[in-house]
Amino acid sequence: MNLAQMLFYVMSFIALASAVFVAATKNLVRSIFMFFITLFALAGLYVLALADFVAVTQIVIYVGGILVLILFAFMLSGRETLNAMALQQKQFISIGKLPAFLLAALFLIVLLNMIIKVDANNLEWVKKSIESKNDIPVNAAMTEDIGVGLMTRYLLPFEAISILLMLALVGAAHLSRKGRGA
Amino acid sequence: MISLTDFLIVSAVLFCIGLYMIVSKHNAIQILIGIELMLNAAILNLVAFGKYDRFNNGGQMFALFAIVLAAATTAVALAIILNVYKQYKTIDPGKIDKLKD
Numbered sequence: 001m002n003l004a005q006m007l008f009y010v011m012s013f014i015a016l017a018s019a020v021f022v023a024a025t026k027n028l029v030r031s032i033f034m035f036f037i038t039l040f041a042l043a044g045l046y047v048l049a050l051a052d053f054v055a056v057t058q059i060v061i062y063v064g065g066i067l068v069l070i071l072f073a074f075m076l077s078g079r080e081t082l083n084a085m086a087l088q089q090k091q092f093i094s095i096g097k098l099p100a101f102l103l104a105a106l107f108l109i110v111l112l113n114m115i116i117k118v119d120a121n122n123l124e125w126v127k128k129s130i131e132s133k134n135d136i137p138v139n140a141a142m143t144e145d146i147g148v149g150l151m152t153r154y155l156l157p158f159e160a161i162s163i164l165l166m167l168a169l170v171g172a173a174h175l176s177r178k179g180r181g182a
Numbered sequence: 183m184i185s186l187t188d189f190l191i192v193s194a195v196l197f198c199i200g201l202y203m204i205v206s207k208h209n210a211i212q213i214l215i216g217i218e219l220m221l222n223a224a225i226l227n228l229v230a231f232g233k234y235d236r237f238n239n240g241g242q243m244f245a246l247f248a249i250v251l252a253a254a255t256t257a258v259a260l261a262i263i264l265n266v267y268k269q270y271k272t273i274d275p276g277k278i279d280k281l282k283d
Contacts, residue, residue, distance in 0.1 A: 015192065022203070032211075051229040051233075074211060115187060121185050134236050165253075
């Protein structure tokens with residue numbers, strides 16, 4: 001068992017444990033702050049999958065953008081929102097959690113069964129890519145490849161996603177403005 | 183090296199935690215967090231398989247696109263949640279059952 005494997009197990013344990021905490025806790029603010037830790041551990045997992053640029057993007061956009069946006073949204077929206085949330089959580093302490101838990105557990109069993117049956121390490125195309133040296137070596141610098149690919153092979157999805165991002169910007173600004181007739 | 187199956191198992195567990203949150207929570211923001219967990223499980227799969235696609239680099243590229251999409255989704259969803267709270271004074275999706283009040 002080498003260092004990378006050990007790091008993988010530590011990271012995945014942190015990610016899964018904090019995700020369970022996020023799902024289990026009653027306190028919304030605490031669950032959001034715990035979600036930070038899940039996202040950081042996931043960024044570590046991306047690094048171990050040799051995707052360092054994706055890991056940095058994860059930290060910048062998810063942790064720096066999305067989570068701060070969620071925090072701002074309900075901390076700036078006044079005390080009534082927080083009170084309403086606290087009230088709701090006290091009302092629903094343990095009603096109807098069992099069916100959801102059963103659904104998630106059964107789905108997990110199905111997924112795990114399928115993953116073990118597929119045996120992803122011995123897939124045809126994975127073997128072929130290892131044979132033809134198409135897999136990423138440990139010391140590869142992939143950021144340049146990503147930049148070149150973004151401007152050549154993946155130009156159409158890049159443009160599509162930029163248009164969609166602008167539409168989302170306009171839509172969010174329109175939805176959250178103060179005036180009448182939204 | 184770390185085997186592909188390990189990544190798949192971690193992402194399956196994350197996906198199921200997200201599914202549990204979506205089904206069981208009575209708070210729209212927590213449901214949103216559950217959706218983010220499921221998205222992250224999918225991104226982990228993309229990145230793990232992208233290790234075997236060096237020249238086209240499809241896995242990492244679409245992981246980046248998925249992260250950007252998640253950001254756009256969250257912005258719009260939060261704006262909608264705040265508007266719904268202004269209208270109904272609750273953000274429990276089970277109680278929002280009228281198109282027009």
